[in-house]
């Protein structure tokens with residue numbers, strides 16, 4: 432879903448090569464005195480805690496305080512990867528700003544947070560010329576200082592040196608995390624078979640029934656995800672959110688006003704005039720990956736060499752659907768026209784469209800108050816409406832998700848977020864379809880100067896095991912939701928979503944909540960592992 436949410440900045444920003452190479456040691460008298468240059472350099476890999484001194488030339492003991500020495504002992508002993516040192520009150524950043532922060536005097540403790548790698552831009556970015564430190568203003572005593580360091584450096588230490596209670600919980604979370612391979616030995620190579628047709632290439636369905644996997648009859652069954660009655664908030668948090676385990680809550684939406692009120696007629700009457708942003712594709716496939724050579728002018732389209740070198744598959748593109756603004760009534764005409772067979776060869780999707788922004792009146796009909804109130808912070812509430820034959824290709828989202836199925840069903844094939852090199856995670860260049868209304872045709876014209884950071888190049892419906900052999904080793908899971916069900920999908924789980932219509936209603940309708948995730952990681956980065964989101968420390 433929300434594949435657009437992490438679009439790359441335009442590639443054509445000015446090039447700026449980082450030609451400086453800093454020498455880390457310094458000639459100051461004080462052994463662990465940090466220069467601004469060394470701080471800029473090391474902040475990419477570690478968090479830094481420092482005591483501000485009057486001068487690095489004189490004996491540091493003058494400004495040492497016992498709080499800081501105790502911390503220093505602890506950090507050196509524990510080797511948590513935090514750099515401790517001193518900074519000279521007179522030194523300046525290369526951009527001329529004060530090194531120690533505005534209004535700070537000698538004797539103060541400051542902290543420089545680790546600067547995460549910029550994974551959104553593949554062009555060399557201008558190097559940073561200064562950092563803003565956090566300043567410790569706490570009272571005396573090691574405990575408050577440790578809280579300050581834990582907050583700023585995302586560590587979990589106690590004043591005695593061991594892990595804090597939260598740290599112990601966090602370790603337990605890492606130990607007990609859910610893996611599909613712990614419940615199943617069915618691998619992707621056992622169930623996803625290549626189809627030897629070029630059907631996708633010419634926008635033709637692969638068979639009369641292209642909406643099902645080519646899973647052979649005698650193949651093992653993909654394990655299904657757990658289906659339970661709606662749990663308590665505690666149960667949900669401890670047995671699912673904390674260990675990153677998908678689960679379906681059976682039949683919980685029937686009491687929501689949305690479930691009965693939101694008919695096509697109601698949408699037309701209430702929102703007919705409202706403008707909506709619609710995605711269009713020829714076959715109902717959304718965000719698949721295909722060869723770049725299929726696009727017009729691909730020979731002329733140049734990617735800067737420095738960018739191309741970082742693309743794992745420069746010959747592939749993610750196909751974004753064509754877009755069109757129309758009123759809701761026009762959109763319903765297409766949905767109904769496709770369903771009753773009067774419109775062929777196209778699919779229209781109101782995809783992850785924000786309810787608060789575009790259809791705010793609908794919020795009244797949604798019983799969010801019944802859903803684990805106060806646990807996770809809501810980021811987005813979206814509506815998903817189509818004729819019901821859409822396929823959202825393999826990707827992940829950086830949010831915890833509650834997907835609420837109102838009409839029709841969705842088969843969600845999931846892969847856990849642990850071995851992402853097996854999913855070939857990386858930047859994939861984008862291209863966007865164009866739709867010509869007069870001829871009712873789609874064109875592959877626009878290659879884009881941006882990349883997707885959340886798509887897998889693997890087509891699970893027709894896997895190319897010669898190119899993506901590791902995918903065969905993954906363990907799929909099948910979470911299929913019916914009308915009234917909610918799927919909890921934890922952040923960073925890969926998923927491909929095949930929708931099916933409710934045949935009577937001729938549509939598929941869902942809403943979903945995206946929450947700030949409990950578990951986070953950097954991406955694209957196959958080797959980066961999930962960790963507790965610092966924003967949810969209080970839940971540990």
Ligand SMILES: *[C@@H]1O[C@H](CO)[C@@H](O)[C@H](O)[C@H]1NC(C)=O
Pocket residue numbers: 703704705758760761
């Ligand atoms: C929707 O737009 C079409 C023109 O594109 C117009 O004919 C129609 O009256 C509009 N419907 C509503 C309900 O505004």
Ligand SMILES: *[C@@H]1O[C@H](CO)[C@@H](O)[C@H](O)[C@H]1NC(C)=O
Pocket residue numbers: 763764765767768771773
């Ligand atoms: C199909 O649906 C469209 C849009 O609602 C409607 O205008 C048309 O009359 C329907 N046709 C049939 C054959 O049901």
Ligand SMILES: *[C@@H]1O[C@H](CO)[C@@H](O)[C@H](O)[C@H]1NC(C)=O
Pocket residue numbers: 644646652653655842909910911
């Ligand atoms: C997934 O589960 C649903 C519901 O049990 C089932 O109908 C469907 O065939 C399964 N899909 C696959 C690919 O195994």
Ligand SMILES: *[C@@H]1O[C@H](CO)[C@@H](O)[C@H](O)[C@H]1NC(C)=O
Pocket residue numbers: 838839914933934935936
């Ligand atoms: C399909 O939708 C209708 C309402 O339009 C509902 O009565 C029916 O139960 C739904 N069918 C299924 C299989 O859920």
Ligand SMILES: CC(=O)N[C@H]1CO[C@H](CO)[C@@H](O)[C@@H]1O
Pocket residue numbers: 610612613
């Ligand atoms: C409880 C358990 O068996 N956990 C295992 C699940 O699978 C992962 C990956 O193989 C192991 O690391 C866990 O120990």
